[in-house]
Amino acid sequence: MGRTLFEKIWDAHVVEQLPDGGPALLYVDLHLVHEVTSPQAFEGLRLAGRQVRRPDLTVATVDHNVPTGDRGLPIVDPVSRRQVDLLVDNARAYGIPLYDLASPQQGIVHVIGPELGVTQPGMTIVCGDSHTSTHGAFGALAFGIGTSEVEHVLATQTVLLQRPRTLQARFVGLPGPGVGAKDLVLALIGQIGTAGATGHVIEYAGPAIRALSMEGRMTVCNMSIEAGARAGMIAPDETTFAYLMGRPHVPKGAAWSRAVDRWSLLVSDPDARFDRVVEVNAATIAPQVTWGTSPGMVGGIDGRVPDPASFASEADRQAVARALEYMALEPGTPMEGIPVNRVFIGSCTNARIDDLREAARVVRGRKVSPHVRAMVVPGSMPVKAQAEREGLHRIFIDAGFEWRNAGCSMCLGMNPDILDSGERCASTSNRNFEGRQGKGGRTHLLSPAMAAAAAVTGHLTDVRRLEPATVSLRPPEPSAV
Amino acid sequence: MTPFTTHTGIVAAMARVNVDTDQIIPKQFLKRVERTGFGPALFYDWRYLPDGSPNPKFELNLPRAKGATILIAGANFGCGSSREHAPWALGEYGFRAILSECFADIFYANCCQNGILPVRLTPAEMTELFRRYDASEGPYRLTVDLERTEVSDDSGVLARFQMDDYRRESLLKGLDEIGRTLLLQPQVAAYERRRAALLARLEG
Numbered sequence: 001m002g003r004t005l006f007e008k009i010w011d012a013h014v015v016e017q018l019p020d021g022g023p024a025l026l027y028v029d030l031h032l033v034h035e036v037t038s039p040q041a042f043e044g045l046r047l048a049g050r051q052v053r054r055p056d057l058t059v060a061t062v063d064h065n066v067p068t069g070d071r072g073l074p075i076v077d078p079v080s081r082r083q084v085d086l087l088v089d090n091a092r093a094y095g096i097p098l099y100d101l102a103s104p105q106q107g108i109v110h111v112i113g114p115e116l117g118v119t120q121p122g123m124t125i126v127c128g129d130s131h132t133s134t135h136g137a138f139g140a141l142a143f144g145i146g147t148s149e150v151e152h153v154l155a156t157q158t159v160l161l162q163r164p165r166t167l168q169a170r171f172v173g174l175p176g177p178g179v180g181a182k183d184l185v186l187a188l189i190g191q192i193g194t195a196g197a198t199g200h201v202i203e204y205a206g207p208a209i210r211a212l213s214m215e216g217r218m219t220v221c222n223m224s225i226e227a228g229a230r231a232g233m234i235a236p237d238e239t240t241f242a243y244l245m246g247r248p249h250v251p252k253g254a255a256w257s258r259a260v261d262r263w264s265l266l267v268s269d270p271d272a273r274f275d276r277v278v279e280v281n282a283a284t285i286a287p288q289v290t291w292g293t294s295p296g297m298v299g300g301i302d303g304r305v306p307d308p309a310s311f312a313s314e315a316d317r318q319a320v321a322r323a324l325e326y327m328a329l330e331p332g333t334p335m336e337g338i339p340v341n342r343v344f345i346g347s348c349t350n351a352r353i354d355d356l357r358e359a360a361r362v363v364r365g366r367k368v369s370p371h372v373r374a375m376v377v378p379g380s381m382p383v384k385a386q387a388e389r390e391g392l393h394r395i396f397i398d399a400g401f402e403w404r405n406a407g408c409s410m411c412l413g414m415n416p417d418i419l420d421s422g423e424r425c426a427s428t429s430n431r432n433f434e435g436r437q438g439k440g441g442r443t444h445l446l447s448p449a450m451a452a453a454a455a456v457t458g459h460l461t462d463v464r465r466l467e468p469a470t471v472s473l474r475p476p477e478p479s480a481v
Numbered sequence: 482m483t484p485f486t487t488h489t490g491i492v493a494a495m496a497r498v499n500v501d502t503d504q505i506i507p508k509q510f511l512k513r514v515e516r517t518g519f520g521p522a523l524f525y526d527w528r529y530l531p532d533g534s535p536n537p538k539f540e541l542n543l544p545r546a547k548g549a550t551i552l553i554a555g556a557n558f559g560c561g562s563s564r565e566h567a568p569w570a571l572g573e574y575g576f577r578a579i580l581s582e583c584f585a586d587i588f589y590a591n592c593c594q595n596g597i598l599p600v601r602l603t604p605a606e607m608t609e610l611f612r613r614y615d616a617s618e619g620p621y622r623l624t625v626d627l628e629r630t631e632v633s634d635d636s637g638v639l640a641r642f643q644m645d646d647y648r649r650e651s652l653l654k655g656l657d658e659i660g661r662t663l664l665l666q667p668q669v670a671a672y673e674r675r676r677a678a679l680l681a682r683l684e685g
Contacts, residue, residue: 015665015668015669015672016665016668018647019646020645020646020647021645021646022645022646022647022648023645023647023648025662025665025668025669027669027672027673027676036511036512037563037564037565039514039515040514040515040516040565043514043515043516048659050659064511065512077512079512079513080512082512082514083512083514086514128563128565129562129563130561130562130563130587144563144587145563145587145590146563146564146565146587146590146591146594147516147565147566148565148591148594148595148658149590149594151659152658152659152662155659155662155663156659156662156663156666156669157669158662158665158669160647160658160662162645164586194499194557194560195499195556195557195560195583195585198557198583198584198585198586199586228557228560228585228586230586258683262683294499294501296499315496315497315498315555315556316498318496318497319497319498319499322497412503412508412562413508414508414509414511414512431501431503431561431562433501433503433504433561434503434504434526435503435504435507435526436503436508439507439526
């Protein structure tokens with residue numbers, strides 16, 4: 001019987017299958033490291049007198065704590081500064097390449113991995129961060145791990161994993177104008193719930209997925225964790241190879257075409273079987289926006305805030321009631337028209353060049369609404385540089401957006417970019433949990449185009465009505481970044 | 482890691498679904514570089530009122546939950562961020578076992594790494610536990626036995642649970658996972674050689 005993409009990668013990376021239904025010891029091709037989840041891991045290594053087994057397969061950057069304002073100034077928060085300094089020290093001590101604040105390649109770890117070409121099809125990739133699933137967009141098996149597992153990978157270059165099941169998320173039909181990658185994946189999460197894929201690796205399929213750019217595929221895979229999935233994957237194809245070609249760490253010359261031949265085998269066989277199959281009708285998806293405090297509390301912009309009483313279980317009714325109280329929303333309120341006072345375009349979900357282009361198309365010629373504070377935080381310094389070469393920054397700045405340096409920024413408020421209590425934010429990030437962007441902060445997750453629309457109107461807006469023709473899926477352009 | 486064989490303790494109950502790790506340990510506490518010091522920060526935004534005093538309505542602050550070492554929780558406990566700081570906080574607070582019908586994958590693994598036993602039970606079994614918690618006057622106690630994989634209260638065994646043997650053995654004996662894997666060094670080295678040879682052949 002044929003194998004799925006996941007099975008092919010799994011089988012190629014098992015060092016040892018432990019007996020009696022135990023986990024497998026998987027080899028790790030790429031270990032990405034950032035400053036928040038690594039200090040205790042390096043300390044543990046040091047205390048046990050162990051070395052990093054493969055510094056050559058390890059790449060580090062600073063992203064969660066870093067300020068996105070003036071890079072010339074030292075980090076103000078001493079605790080943040082200490083974490084960043086510790087990673088610098090640890091990287092030097094163990095010979096790990098580090099893209100620090102002075103580096104032109106610095107950025108969010110899940111943005112720079114692909115940019116540098118260290119993320120490649122067929123790899124196993126781990127990082128102490130749940131959005132590691134992002135790299136699955138390249139046909140890699142990429143997943144988040146905890147700090148103890150980070151230490152384990154540093155010491156052994158392997159990770160123990162109970163073999164997950166497989167879930168095929170098959171998108172049927174093509175989305176309409178104004179509906180993109182973020183909407184597709186939010187609709188899936190809305191359909192199956194935040195625990196819908198627990199214990200599974202999702203493989204995304206269907207023409208709507210094939211039509212996505214690499215940036216769009218990264219958005220989809222990034223959000224897989226929000227459906228509870230272990231990882232998310234999309235088989236590589238010409239779009240993938242075009243993105244990778246010529247990047248710093250990718251094979252060159254004759255080795256390149258041999259690599260492409262190898263990578264082309266990384267597809268699920270036609271007779272492969274998935275443990276579960278979920279179908280999503282892409283054609284009926286409206287631009288999505290969350291109304292609650294979990295990514296599964298989501299619906300179309302053309303819908304209304306739901307009534308808790310309409311939910312089947314008591315637990316869900318209570319959760320929804322609590323969410324609406326936190327979000328200060330009344331049942332029955334149309335989503336379109338809910339006023340916002342902050343807009344954040346950024347995060348590992350949606351801060352790549354295509355996302356900024358998508359937002360700029362909506363913003364061009366318009367102004368940020370007077371009562372809104374809006375910011376664009378490019379996912380990496382190379383994305384920022386590319387955006388500036390294309391003049392996108394002028395579009396944002398002229399409209400009244402803040403144009404900032406790269407980092408995780410307001411996705412999670414661990415750095416100075418943070419919501420005040422009660423502020424309502426239209427955000428291209430990945431989580432709308434209570435307090436995520438700042439204690440008491442209210443988050444509505446949506447796409448870059450929808451965030452831009454909210455910025456210029458001052459409220460949640462159906463971007464299709466704002467720009468009927470221009471916001472649509474285009475054939476993927478290879479990125480210069 | 483402290484071994485887990487069997488534990489009897491007072492129960493705290495959190496029936497909410499989808500409790501995410503941002504609630505278990507908010508982001509400002511992730512700036513610590515140590516593994517310790519997270520106990521007072523557990524459920525920080527729910528546990529304390531704005532003036533810093535304990536929120537009397539919060540499930541862990543109820544008098545009958547004082548000194549709780551076992552948590553019964555709603556479905557999808559520990560979803561969201563991979564932060565291992567979440568089980569660090571739960572462990573330092575005093576929890577030794579968490580029972581739920583479903584845990585987020587990364588959180589489940591993180592608990593095991595830290596000697597906290599996550600126990601998956603059926604929805605019906607969880608409903609019964611919450612019912613018994615609500616019905617009892619004063620503190621409710623459970624015994625979680627990893628050797629026999631049983632959960633019981635003073636009326637007897639309420640449920641059996643499953644766990645893969647590798648994790649179960651690690652918890653029972655308090656084993657260091659890295660130490661266990663380093664015993665497989667030869668296999669890892671052999672894998673690296675095979676892969677290097679394969680790539681050398683493929684790349685000519």
